[in-house]
Amino acid sequence: MNAPSDLRMTRIPLNHGAGHMPALGFGTLIPDAALTITATRDALEAGFRHFDRAERYGNEREVGRALQAGLAAGGIACEDIFVTTKLWNSNHRPERVEPAFEASLDRLGLNYLDLYLIHTPFAFQPGDEQDPRDQNGNILYDRGVTLIETWRAMESLVDRGKCRAIGLSDITLDGLLSLYESARIKPAVVQVEAHPYLPEKELLEFCKQKNIVFLAFAPLGHGMRPGLLEDPVISAIAARVGKTPAQVLLAWALQRGTALLTTPRTAARARENFDISTLPEDALDEINRIQTRQRLNEVVKTGVPGFIPQSR
Ligand SMILES: NC(=O)c1ccc[n+]([C@@H]2O[C@H](COP(=O)([O-])OP(=O)(O)OC[C@H]3O[C@@H](n4cnc5c(N)ncnc54)[C@H](OP(=O)(O)O)[C@@H]3O)[C@@H](O)[C@H]2O)c1
Secondary structure, eight states: BBOOGGGGGEEEGGGOOOOOEEEEEEEEEOOOOHHHHHHHHHHHTTOOEEOOOGGGGGGGHHHHHHHHHHHHHHHHHHSSEEEEEEEOOOSSHHHHHHHHHHHHHHHHHEEEOEEEEEESSOBBOSOEEESSSSSTBBBBBTTOHHHHHHHHHHHHHHHHHHHEEEEESSHHHHHHHOOOOHHHHOOOOEEOBBBBHHHHHHHHHHHTTTEEEEEEOOTTGGGGGSSSGGGGHHHHHHHTTOHHHHHHHHHHHTTOOEEEEEOOOHHHHHHHHHOOOOOOHHHHHHHHHHHOOOOOOTTTOOOOOOOOTTOO
């Protein structure tokens, strides 16, 4: 990893010479269309150069429009930003992968992608319905396709120069191990929930050994309160180093060698979340000793997306 003195500029190399990922990423899981546009513009202006999107978020068009306008206004070259999107569960059949990829590109207004991820390892019934369910409300899974078959179609996108790197999201270590063994093009990135309450140490260790970028989502515990932002250890460190709890959590994530995605929704929060600096070793040790364990998002177990916290 390239870890410069300015933590915000950390860039992590992708395997197969697919360039570098800016470690500090902005996520676009924002249900409101107007807010998606302003938050994306604000993130770009604050300095974020890595943008994570997904077919399933339903706002690729808004993010694309916000980025085009923001790049033009800021005189920023398209090559200076890193863009990811994700293949949804109902498009796992190999013949659906390229059309889904092209549809995402079209909505984003791009002609290539830096990174394309399989959003979850769970295949849903193929089709345009993103949340297919039976009359009892149970998800209709697709038993007619395996993850490696979907992966082969992803590999073909790289072979044909359509995207630079491919990876997986919401995968367990076991799932990653078996895919890794069979993959011709090894995953470049794994995107999973990670924060001090869910450090995913074994998965991170495996990723480091294999030069896979570990990309953490929910680094602030999805902003849930009570939660990480009010954790006494985090708050005490924040007071000691003169930073906010959010800045402490983001710095911890980068300093342990992960990339991250955070979702500030206002300009002030975007500036705050970008304005991070290196924590002293003793602060990192204190955070590593936190004993609380909590998974916030069950998507890794079912493929059903997200969580709308009851407390918000
Ligand atoms: N692969 C997957 O299945 C998956 C799942 C979830 C997320 N993701 C990706 O990861 C991204 C980040 O996830 P996340 O939304 O959970 O990230 P997060 O940064 O942990 O949480 C975001 C929430 O924290 C609050 N927040 C942001 N900055 C703050 C600050 N400085 N101080 C206090 N609160 C702050 C905001 O809530 P308020 O604005 O409401 O206060 C915001 O909604 C998503 O946008 C998406 O791209 C992927």
